[in-house]
Amino acid sequence: QVQLVESGGGVVQPGRSLRLSCAASGFTFRNHAMHWVRQAPGKGLEWVAVISYDGSNKYYADSVRGRFTISRDNSENTLYLQMNSLRAEDTAVYYCAREEWGKVYFDYWGQGTLVTVSS
Amino acid sequence: QSALTQPASVSGSPGQSITISCTGTSSDVGGYNYISWYQQHPGKAPKLMIYDVSNRPSGASNRFSGSKSGNTASLTISGLQAEDEADYYCSSYTSSGTRVFGTGTKVTVL
16 A cells, blocks of 8 residues: 655754655655645645656745755655755645656645744 | 635535635646645545546545636535535646645535
8 A cells, every 4th residue: 555654854943954754655656756745734735846756857836946855766765855944934744745647636645744943 | 826716614514515616827727627626634634536627536435526617626515424524625737837736625514
């Protein structure tokens, strides 16, 4: 069965960095584009970034472009989100989500990891 | 990258039908048939309910249906049940290659 397990969340001071990981299992990871989606406490979903199946294409939301970097290691079946210059408004639960092959929707989601940016 | 516009809340009695709208622009909703809908219960991850405007994945109830007209997509829940009480989000592909979510709609079963 498809499993996505995020890790790496925690409390971090403004301006510092954090790297999130998403361990994938139960499917052929290298065949799927992957996304990060976040949800601030009590707020709606916000799309963050996408990386193509082979890592050659990446797109970002305006709110994180230049500060966040999405990457993947297909040999380790792991997705990453490097978050630099963190701000209070980056506080959220971060979900990784799989994109169905050749499609444009999120068919599987992880349970999320909470990032809190606070001094 | 403005969020798609959804009503903040929609309510209905058990057995009734409700419809949630999702309004964007010609650069997202109106430009592509890549509209999907997600259900989220409190403290849980979102769940795919509709993809490509009107297709239902296995595991999603056939009481859920989707449509689109111009820059507005819609999700209809028929035969409303207590378990349908949740937050619902639409999502669209955009002309920039990014994705965008709707503002979210809280569905209440009276």
